[in-house]
Amino acid sequence: MLGALAKKLFGSSNDRRVKGYQPRVAAINALEKELSTLSDEALQARTEEFKQQIAAGKKLDDILVPAFATVREAAKRVLGQRPYDVQLIGGMVLHEGAIAEMKTGEGKTLVATLPTYLNALEGKGVHVVTVNDYLARRDAEWMAKLYNFLGLSVGIIVHGLDDEERQRAYACDITYGTNNEFGFDYLRDNMKYDTAQMSQRGHHFAIVDEVDSILVDEARTPLIISGPLDDKSDLYVAIDKVVPGLVAGDYDVDEKQRAVSLTEIGNEHIEELLREAGILTEGDLYDAHNVTLVHHVNQALRAHTLFTRDKDYIVRNDEVVIIDEFTGRMMPGRRYSEGLHQALEAKENVTVQPENATLASITFQNYFRLYKKLAGMTGTAATEADEFFQIYKLEVVEIPTNVPVARKDEDDEVYRTFEEKVRGVIREIQAAQENGQPVLVGTTSIERSELIAEMLEKAGYKLLDFTDPTALEPIYKAAREGKTTKAFAVLNARFHEQEAYIVAQAGVPGAITIATNMAGRGTDIQLGGNADMRIKHDLAGMEEGPERDAKAAAIRAEVAEFKQRVLAAGGLYIVGTERHESRRIDNQLRGRAGRQGDPGRSKFFLSLQDDLMRIFGSDRMDGMLTKLGLKEDEAIVHPWINKAVEKAQGKVEARNFDIRKNILKYDDVMNDQRKVVFEQRRDFMKQASVRETIDDMRHGVVEDVVARHIPEEAYPEQWDTAGLKQEVLQYLNLDLPVEDWAKEEGIADSEIRERIRKLADEDYAGRIERNTEEVMTYVEKQVLLQSLDHLWREHLVTLDHLRQVIGWRGLAQRDPLQEYKQEAFELFDGLIGQLRQQVTGHLSRVEVRFEQPEDQQAPQLAQDGAGSGFGSAGDYGGSGVQFAAIDADTEVLDRNPADPATWGKVGRNEPCPCGSGKKFKHCHGQFA
Template structure:
């Protein structure tokens, strides 16, 4: 803590100090609310809604509403929020992050701002990290809201659209970040507004906000369909990758997880693929497959990054160690791993819709979050989401003892020391939670403990319900629980009888995670609500963090001391060096996420335009004028393209222009070159626009009221098709734009510039294709009706032209007024188009 913080207090100290008087006012209403009957307390909800409708704000009713919710929680579930929980709830209502230690009751805290904000009638989303927690919290805390007269819903993976719509229409909706995000994307792919399930994104409270907005933010949400590219080349590239020698053919950067071919490797690639120049732009797809094959073979590790089960490659979440069912690596990496492992290579998917968590959650009118560990990422929360972090004091002082790290020379020496520590602690009966960084390390430790005869449980991190059940018993006498560092997050570990006398729950970390937050989360499992507890991390110089990011100073110190495998050093200097290494990794990861959002911000602007257009079409009843505007813009563009520059043969240019216009909109011969060759460009544009508007009226007369629906459906289908193609094109641009750095160009600026040009091309293509479809659409008659019309036509000896509006049921004479309303005779107007 700096000198200024010691004198004036930290930022959080000052913010909490400002909020305490408000919390005191809420506490002062305890007896008043306690004197109300259940019905009177419930009626407060309608009273608050009425006051809001008359102009009061949420801040005006905050004190009373929190007091009502506090009393409601006590009557519904027997829990009454403490003063510090009220402070945490106020911070959430203000659209900020409440950092509250593990065990301080964050789930209950969320009910306070959720109740208050739900009174506005626009919906509140409480976001959790998995379905189990969403359902558990809805079932438990939903009792509070139901008691106070509000409706709660939960979004689970297996719900149908009607069930989802009903849940979103509740006052408060629980759900996971991925389900909410995917529903948003799907809502922007529907053809009818009635198919949408979400309403507006009003207010979100994100539980475990660091996990959702930081850890998972590196992977965008993607809805994909099956692509049509062959999978054979993945096997070819894999064969090439396996043929290379590490040092001579490619360089491996574990810090950035990048693989690059050396000059010698490039020569081998050119020979293998029969290329003249590997770096040519025309060979980009070969470069892409090669890089992904190298990454699959030399960076992605089975048991750490993925598992192979029943001939299928399954992703392992690097933070939780959980198998991510149904998820696949994008950009062809998953296929490259399948080729590496010799299982069936699935077809590469095509992205239909995508958004990052950053841009999804930034769309909420108000966003807030809570976690036990946000302080280390405060800069990122502020820069990316505009959220500040406020540390909420604990209800009781923290009693946990955090021991200094023990550093060993080798990984096996470290694990043997961990096993000895576990064995000694087990004999005392003190419960232990042992954190590992991967499934592979969990299994190694488990095998060592079995040899020692120490009973233990290993979380396989596959079933959230089972995981929560195991972790909830981890505080009982003699329990040894091995888990990945983040497993069981969101579930309290309650201590059994007599455990406090044994020193409380002991936390053992078998390796420092690359993020300090994850270590702090593991530590925070012990010492809840002022309980006794202890934590210690065991580290070796062979751990990935120390090997890749550790300082040479530590390594040389260990070498100088001549440590044996079973000997350890313990010093503040080592602990600081480890923390410094973690800061480096956190900085690298922040840069990755910042880079991701820079690219996605370009897509996000485009996404907003497309989705706004879709929404306007979905909600609108009549888009005819919009369609005619599109036609006019296409006409302007085509005239300028064909006649915009001086030419020796204007008649030939006009002929080419008319050929395009006839192809797009009009039957051949409706307008001839001689009709318009004397007109200047502006007169020509006007002439074409009038003719097209008249012809569109004829087309509309053919379809009647159906035309409005046809316009809407065709426009949406074209928008969706072109947008999906554009996403694919932008993906390819992003893959290769990094090469611009070699030309002294900023890749993100180049991506923005070229992406904008591609977007403009897509918008024009939407206008051209939509209007072309509408001008060419035909009435589909039933077979018997077509036969009848054919017979009637064959017996009709009239010489009158059979134009598009010339149906048997409404014959129009050539000298009759034209139905388009121009005032001219049919033969001199639309009859020319027949």
């Protein structure tokens, strides 16, 4: 009560914050007259003046007012657009590192230019992040005119660029790109072997467009760079044929948690089916040697019960392409992990691609937290304000609209069955279209879109084919005559290519557009249609001249006339066919109507059979409605139902937040280790020589080896001299008379340690002298970096497996997260020890051959069966030097894979010389 009274008297905290920006807005407006008198050259010269002021010690806040005023004046001249006062406020919010919530149609793309320009003056690079390649290109090309006019460079990062193009784009003052590309470039940079090959130059300031989609919706799935494993496609196909034989009682499906598990009866049934198919040949399904079968069965079961074609994915060009559940967009190149994607490919009878192993990964949360300053903008962020603050320390500021919103949001209509609801939707569309009102029909999946389209076609409507350039002509023709035509357009992942044009013309009188989610479309629905896009489309290929100008003027006049007709009909009508599990997605759909003060209305149609109502709604509601005498095709409408639905949505949002928070807690453990590894890696790359590190590692190996085999205060007869001799040979490539040393009178472990260390140093010094200082400096760095990469990848796989099973510790009343932290730390400690051993072992065997390469080709780094097993080849200078990893006794080139007698000493973890591809210890080494 008191809170409401205080809010009425003093305004909310958001209102007070927005009010606090007004003095600077007034100061910017005061400069407008002065700047408008400057020549283009004088206006452009201000950029250099600002840079000099920053170099002299001024803070960005000190020059915010003149910088924003400069951008506003440049936007008027170059783009023909003048940022409104509320857009200036939005720009200040972004500059402060917060989220600006601005309604659809308020010009967020232009708002971003203000803080982007200001922060780019520091010369450290500003990243503007968008949700897809189309928007990255469009925004960069559109706003580059403004930035280039003011003397700043603009780059674009999209899929398919090579390293050189990426380096050029990141070197620009401002770089546009998608969240995926920025994240993957960070991971790729930390897999490079030379700082000169890296693309990104740091993480200074980022502005994230559609920040809720990127930092919340997509944050459930980490970015993963992977490499192929063994091909098991036949097994996926075989198991896929077996799984449909299961019946309802064989498994339990939990739709809330998106999980499925076999029952006890189901386990027996699947074992029987697998035996009949010849897949389970011995033992039970849960025997240790059949553990991979359990994994494959579980993934096939998930594919068949939890994933629906045209909702979760589509099949296109012999591929299963994931559909983003929040935007309805295809995500080519993205694959489900842990064999789920392969199970879907087997289910849909397309080519099954090999499974992949993780080479590098990071969550979006941890990637975007790398930035020193982060900001975002969207039309819908308030419902997730707690998450933004808890995870990213980002505050949400609601920016008032330039003109008050005139849209009318009506109460939901709830039907008993899905069929009744669809009929109600069709009736509503017909009534609105006959009135000349454009209708945007929002669905939650492609499947639902196509169902509505099918029902409209049955009602006599025609689906427009946008591969035909004249597809919209019948609608324009009818609108000119004051009529409407029975035609409609569908916007979903299948028609991704034409989406901008479809959205742009969705405001034509009587137009019907069915859309699968509307987040991040990047194109506003303008009442009457979009004149600029229509001119570009209709007059494509027409030469500039009086005739083209006349046709363009006619189109503009017609669009203006259409707009008046739509305004008279009540503006754009939003028809939601289902509530999404997130309120933000519903708000994004609603926000398409009523832009810039236009009239509009919205209404959602629900049924008790909708997923949200069925899973989270009350089971008693159906019985209650029947008792109340609700007849067929009759709907119940009441504000209480809206509140009940929003309560259910709130539950789902809270559950999803918990999932993301839980993922992040575990990833934070890995992230701490990732930071250490990546920072150490960069340090190694920057150093001219890593000799000091190599020496420390060798000395560390000596300490470890001696400590393992000579216990403290033990008598010489208690020493494990045989084991010590073996490990010294393995890691230091030295055959030392350790047994003889142990027999010497009064010998101590410290003396043994000192002797081994001295001899190892002398041996390595001789190796440097033989191979030359310059060559060994290069080899040392390569071996160190590649060994670190190899072990880090193995470590990621181990952590992934640990994470999958650590939850069972909860049954023993132990906190799985604490257990995971402890074990992950121990594994990381082990990784450091393994790194010392592996690097020392490889470098103690390396020898160099000086040869003139045949046919004058570039020299290559020769690797062999006894070498490190690194996959990348390289060369040193152009001097004809070749590196080969050599055993102490036998040259690699002399080895005969069929004759073990020629192999000499082979390291336990090295690839077996027989060519099997297995490690020596798992192949011929296990018999040694």
